[in-house]
Amino acid sequence: MxxxxxxxxxxxxxxxxxxxxxxxxxxxxxPSLPKHKFSCSADIARIYADRLGGLVHEVMLGLALNGRNEFMAEIELARGGRHGAALTVADALRPVVRAGASAFVLVHNHPGGDPTPSPEDIALTTAMQKPADLVSIPLIDHIIIGGRGGGFSSMLDLCIIQ
Structure with missing residues (x-):
């Protein structure tokens, strides 16, 4: 606070x-990530795979970035059960704005192992893009970490985020 x-x-x-x-x-x-610059989705997946990949419940994080795509803050946005975590656009944007971010990335896990975006993941991501752009804090990517070494997917790499 x-x-x-x-x-x-x-x-x-x-x-x-x-x-x-x-x-x-x-x-x-x-994890301490001061001044870590993210250049691709694999950078973020590498950092968060160990931490989120073994969880048995979903956790949604927001990574606040400065104007050079350097890490500023990690914010836990939602915590759920095995099959999801509830999050609204306002719930995600409010703490990102408070952090003073210039941009942000969403990161969450799929405890079941498959990092493929669910319809709910895609709906949240597409719903968040316009309000984020309106407050000049663009959503750069939404990365899903698969549980138990299931790899990751990036909505930017999948062209879901334009």
């Missing part, structure tokens, strides 16, 4: 320090 968001909660100083400490702990458990 940003400083502004913490102020809006009207927490006591003890509560505020606890939230900040918890945020620091959570941040330290994620």
């Amino acid at each position: 940003s400083e502004h968001e913490l102020e809006q909660l009207r927490l006591t100083s003890v509560q505020r320090r606890a939230v900040l400490a918890l945020q620091q702990l959570v941040r330290s458990s994620y």
Whole structure:
């Protein structure tokens, strides 16, 4: 949470320090990707395959990128069950805007192993493109990591994202 968001909660100083400490702990458990520049979908798949490929539930992440396609922040957008995670366009864009991104990439896993985009994956991706462009934070790619070493697919590489 940003400083502004913490102020809006009207927490006591003890509560505020606890939230900040918890945020620091959570941040330290994620992979460190400062100034990592992504040039292709394989770069992202290589980084996230080990972390997401073995999960038994779906996780949707947003990767906030700066104007040079360098990593700025990783945001967990949704967590679901074995067969999906619910996410709206607004739920995905809100934290990406807050992160100050110039562009973003969606990354999620398919626990069953097959990284082929589902109709729901394609619908979310196509629905997200226009609103993302309207706020000048384009969706660069949507990458699906297959579970248990199932490889990956890129909606940019599949020409679903133009």
